[in-house]
Amino acid sequence: MPKAQLINLVDVREKVKARVAEESLTIGEQDVKKIEISPQFILTCFQANELGDGALYAALHRNRFLYNNASQEWLCWTGNHWKRDSLQEALSGVEEVVNTYSRELPKIIADASFFKDLYKRIQRLRTNRGRKNTIEAATTCEDRLSIIGDELDCKPLLF
Numbered sequence: 432m433p434k435a436q437l438i439n440l441v442d443v444r445e446k447v448k449a450r451v452a453e454e455s456l457t458i459g460e461q462d463v464k465k466i467e468i469s470p471q472f473i474l475t476c477f478q479a480n481e482l483g484d485g486a487l488y489a490a491l492h493r494n495r496f497l498y499n500n501a502s503q504e505w506l507c508w509t510g511n512h513w514k515r516d517s518l519q520e521a522l523s524g525v526e527e528v529v530n531t532y533s534r535e536l537p538k539i540i541a542d543a544s545f546f547k548d549l550y551k552r553i554q555r556l557r558t559n560r561g562r563k564n565t566i567e568a569a570t571t572c573e574d575r576l577s578i579i580g581d582e583l584d585c586k587p588l589l590f
Contacts, residue, residue: 470539474540481568492527505521
């Protein structure tokens with residue numbers, strides 16, 4: 432093989448690593464509204480019932496799941512592009528809302544009657560109806576996880 436065609440794979444790998452690091456600083460952070468998930472935010476979500484469950488879901492899963500209103504389907508971020516959620520990962524993501532409530536709320540509320548309400552909420556969130564209502568609320572809350580669908584056509588490499 433002529434010397435001009437020899438490729439130093441180590442150099443190529445290093446260049447790719449540097450480019451990935453450079454792009455990771457900007458890609459994925461553009462046009463993203465960050466929500467701080469504070470104990471007060473979690474409590475406010477809990478007090479807002481299903482809409483609050485959806486808002487917490489949206490905060491927990493921003494940049495991971497997205498609902499496309501045009502195609503009426505959930506999308507999952509692969510790290511490079513959005514793919515159709517054929518395994519219903521968005522629906523199973525509701526369990527993270529349950530985990531967040533059960534982990535964080537007992538730290539800020541010590542009322543015994545509250546634990547009964549928390550238990551009821553967790554039971555409801557773990558039903559099919561509760562899970563579906565939560566992800567639907569995440570598409571309609573103030574900081575929703577939904578797009579019209581035209582946005583994907585503007586950046587075809589994202590889908």
